Amino acid sequence: MSASQYPELYILRHGETEWNASGRMQGRLHSPLTQKGIAQAHAQRRILEQVDLSGFDVICSPQTRALHTAVEVFSQSRAEIRTDPLLREIHAGTWQGRIRTELEITGDPKATVDGPLAFYEQAEGGEGFKALQTRCQTFLDSLDGPAVLITHGITSRMLRVLVLGHPIDAMVDLPGGQGVVFHLKDGVQELLQ
Template structure:
């Protein structure tokens, strides 16, 4: 039996900067039309989940707040903001193109490496500590609306995996990850 309650973890819908392949970090970019459709898909998934007794928390960043509003519509839940669900900090690199940063950072082999090399960035070790403290504070089942890297780190901890496995964690917009008793299930409109 897991020491954590049942959690439903959502990544925000696609943003304009996702399309442009820009790092967002603590910066923000509006959802695209597709991003709104992805949040609507999450809404349909959540409505099938039986959310009695469940609370909701969201990153306070705009893209997550808008996703939360759409994904939770008609569920009886309203997400309270929690800064611990914010995306990994990338310092001075927020808003920059991944391609440019990869060319300028020979030590970065891929986009994940950029998060470790970002000047004044948070880094994975600090993100893991933040996510661990957050998860340890939960006292009941929740829907969590967050971001790509933060979602992966939360799920990595919940599954008892090491940070080295971060690259292997499934992502996805428009889906819901249900984590219960140390197991993960990826819910889609078609599951």
């Protein structure tokens, strides 16, 4: 599927968690939203209140931090929120639950990305970006109409790279962020804040 053939999407990352605030790797583990994270979800709700979401599905990662964000965003609209395990965060293997400063990234020449995102590709026993790419592509191929997606930082970047038709290493150049919404339509990304 080419970038312009994907349905219109609004992609949200969950709000800040206690582990985000402390620099701890989360992956598939649970950490609750902070008060700041709840406020970020409310900011996303205000952004989406300005948009006509008629005909949009609301699809969320089943992980607690994403579900909590989805409920904060959509509780007043009473939208039906369905979950899909393909939207889970990348598995960070044995590095899940560890403080980033305790971990060491190697200069692996086979690595797809460098910088902070390399933690997720090089995590011992982790999912890795190639598997995440396959999972995200499977999810995108299953969409049959416009959708709002509530997911996680790395998964959000991978979804957006695929929709925009960029190579995996372009993930490092995409903006991240909590409390914002990424609008993707016809192969173009717009940051809404």
